[in-house]
Amino acid sequence: MSQNPFSLGVSRRALLSGLAALPALSMLLPVPATARRAASDPLRSWNNTASKKAIVDFVDRVTKRGSPDFVPEDERIATFDNDGTLWAEQPMYFQLLFALDRVKALAPQHPEWKEKEPFASLLRGDVKGVLAGGEPAIAEIVIATHTGMTNEEFEQIVRDWIARAKHPITGRLYTEMVYQPMLELVAYLRAKGFKTYIVSGGGIEFMRPWTERVYGIPPENVVGSSAKVKFELREGKPVLMRLPEINFINDGPGKPVGINEHIGRRPIAAFGNSDGDLQMLQWTTGGSGLRFALIVHHTDAEREWAYDRNSSIGHLDKALDDARARGWTVVDMKNDWKTIFPFGNK
């Protein structure tokens, strides 16, 4: 949940509408080699600082038989935010960049957009003009680009985009803009018997087409925001139509609700980077027994981006205070991470 309803952060609430994909039939590709080569040290891209030690200590305590903090495998649930926690989110949420690209692609079929805001500004290349329209403008763009088709059609649109679109600053594929230390952490937890889930404010169907290939997290382990979907028979063929209406916002206080609805168990470990993750971390650490909460603090302006309390994207303020007050682990990207991206730095 954005802290400032007039900032770009609010676009998250509109964006959420990114969703519904279908049976991900080609989801069986391996985890990237970078996530596998950790031979002796599964967390080799982490410096030997307090953050790494806290992670390993927690995992040892809940997984070693005979430990007073032992947790059976079935209950080892770990939830990860996506934007700013597993992949980057600057200069704006990648799903918003997807929506902007879609407006450009769809413009020839919508000649009226040349005269109609927020589309007119966008087509003139005036992204700031679009964003000045606030949440209603973003919502209009998301609905125009994320709904009105079947889930299968939307899945294909996402697949095509994610396979080709390039990040405006690094020129990399978006799926390369993932954090190498977090890939290692997700794989490490799975190797230790954890079930790993994504719990993101982003659209559930915007993520499902690629999370298994990139993070090893299959579609059924993705929790996100969603549009209303309706079952229909079209000439006898069953389809799920994406309606121009928000179903659920999986952000802020919505995250524990989404976790409960999808998983039905409380996580024992949760990982986030912004105030939108605060309630997920509270919910996780509020359970009985040993729990773990971690915040990725973006402190490296050179290798990635540095932002927290004054940023609209990835706004981190109250959660940072809470983390310090409650002893949650705060990752200082600049000092805790040897490598940022699999390809190196920004």
Place this chain on the structure above:
Amino acid sequence: MSQNPFSLGVSRRALLSGLAALPALSMLLPVPATARRAASDPLRSWNNTASKKAIVDFVDRVTKRGSPDFVPEDERIATFDNDGTLWAEQPMYFQLLFALDRVKALAPQHPEWKEKEPFASLLRGDVKGVLAGGEPAIAEIVIATHTGMTNEEFEQIVRDWIARAKHPITGRLYTEMVYQPMLELVAYLRAKGFKTYIVSGGGIEFMRPWTERVYGIPPENVVGSSAKVKFELREGKPVLMRLPEINFINDGPGKPVGINEHIGRRPIAAFGNSDGDLQMLQWTTGGSGLRFALIVHHTDAEREWAYDRNSSIGHLDKALDDARARGWTVVDMKNDWKTIFPFGNK
């Protein structure tokens, strides 16, 4: 979705509100011995009729390497309706019997119910009078008994009830009123690499406290109807409050929507028993590749109950016609099942 909005079947739409439970910490109990002892024949309670043959043929074709119909394990999703498919549903949905029991238990705290319908009729023992009130009466009872507490509190209420309450006709625990052949089928599919899910019109949190113990299906694999839930901090302690409002009805056309939201893949096999399962079966068989759909037809008045087209509970009409037209497997309980319940017959 009930076919007759004035019949008892409608109570399903209200009932759905049975939901939200919390991390099911004691869900690690073993599958019942009855589901395990199948030594040589995993489907030993099935007679050697066409239904059993159709099941085994399908499973062989999708699981044998080199088969043209082979499906990788990750995509072997099987979804099961609950009421009337895995456990009985007569003389009415067990969740409705739970709600009626709860009204009696809560009556001392609600002296006003003595004068107020539908509670007054119910407390006089006039269940028919309650049901005459139709959907609004049922909805009022469900909301009074399923919401207004935290998810954890509701989970405990369900655990207490399911451990002790007895079926009004057989005098058995409700968790004994499960179909032995279906227990074997669920276990058989899991042994063959399938992921088994419950997809029920019943409340998701009414089922989660006991489905792992009874069916071997963990909380994260249960899809059902739900009430709205809200995250709150109570004296600093995070809770999920169950609000008196329906969130989602996982019945009829809602089943493919619930499947997509929770699983994000299309099932390759689905099992139901009523028109409320029709769209799930259409959605499942509408995918490409080999698919399997099965309807449990209640044909055994002596050992269980016999009902279909004229029943409000478990109404089976259009789905039976479709099954015959499309070649779906229809289980004739009387002739296809050697045993009905683990304890024998009704």
